[in-house]
Amino acid sequence: MSIKIRYFASLKDYIGHSEDEIIYEKALTVSEVWQQATQNKIKPQNTLVAVNMDYVSWDELVNDSDEVAFFPPVTGG
Amino acid sequence: MTVIIKDTPINPYQDLQEYEETKLTKNNAIGASNIFIGTMRDFNEGDHVKLMSLEHYPGMTEKQLNKIIAAANQQWALIDILIIHRVGDILPNEPIVLVSAWSSHRGDAFDACRFIMENLKSKAPFWKKERLINEQERWVISNTKGYLTTKNY
Numbered sequence A: 001m002s003i004k005i006r007y008f009a010s011l012k013d014y015i016g017h018s019e020d021e022i023i024y025e026k027a028l029t030v031s032e033v034w035q036q037a038t039q040n041k042i043k044p045q046n047t048l049v050a051v052n053m054d055y056v057s058w059d060e061l062v063n064d065s066d067e068v069a070f071f072p073p074v075t076g077g
Numbered sequence B: 001m002t003v004i005i006k007d008t009p010i011n012p013y014q015d016l017q018e019y020e021e022t023k024l025t026k027n028n029a030i031g032a033s034n035i036f037i038g039t040m041r042d043f044n045e046g047d048h049v050k051l052m053s054l055e056h057y058p059g060m061t062e063k064q065l066n067k068i069i070a071a072a073n074q075q076w077a078l079i080d081i082l083i084i085h086r087v088g089d090i091l092p093n094e095p096i097v098l099v100s101a102w103s104s105h106r107g108d109a110f111d112a113c114r115f116i117m118e119n120l121k122s123k124a125p126f127w128k129k130e131r132l133i134n135e136q137e138r139w140v141i142s143n144t145k146g147y148l149t150t151k152n153y
Helices: A009-015 A030-038 B012-022 B060-075 B106-123
Strands: A002-007 A019-023 A048-051 A067-071 B002-006 B032-039 B047-056 B078-086 B088-090 B095-103 B126-132 B137-139
Touching (some): A009 A067, A009 B126, A009 B137, A019 A030, A030 A048, B012 B032, B032 B106, B078 B106
Parallel strands (some): A002 A067, B002 B078
Antiparallel strands (some): A048 A067, B047 B126, B078 B095, B126 B137
């Protein structure tokens, strides 16, 4: 199973690229997705996460083909 | 109910007029139109800002804005809503966002427009990067609070 991961704004700068893909065998939480995709990089305070474009908590489980996005607090408007 | 994300300038009054003439839900019951326009100012945190780049998450932005509109429709009797938001490079004095709410009564139009704007500021995935007069670039860390009271919207 595979998950697409996206990073935006300052988090994209912090990670150094905008997308990752991870292949996994057991069910993962978004926390575990962060750890695997970033190789345990320290998560900046207030990082937000969305799965399939909806906000979720860090213990949410991801499914095959989900898109997980990590980004800082939003500043539009 | 319409959400538009665009990388070209917003002409708020022209865009509104065009929307009212061509797309606004035709309804003689409209008694109140409340319009908010947010523009770029040339200062932030005590520094002179010469340009701002607005990044967004395509798809999620529209999804979240439509959820905010749905939540507003649950709370107030609204006839139509228009949200236009700019992305890309923006110069001082250029509009960033337009929110318009149409209803039969002013209370619904005022309150829904404010609700949509405050929720947009905290939930819609846009991010601003500022370029200062000395060419230094920095991400805006967080939006200011819209309400001066402790009331939780």
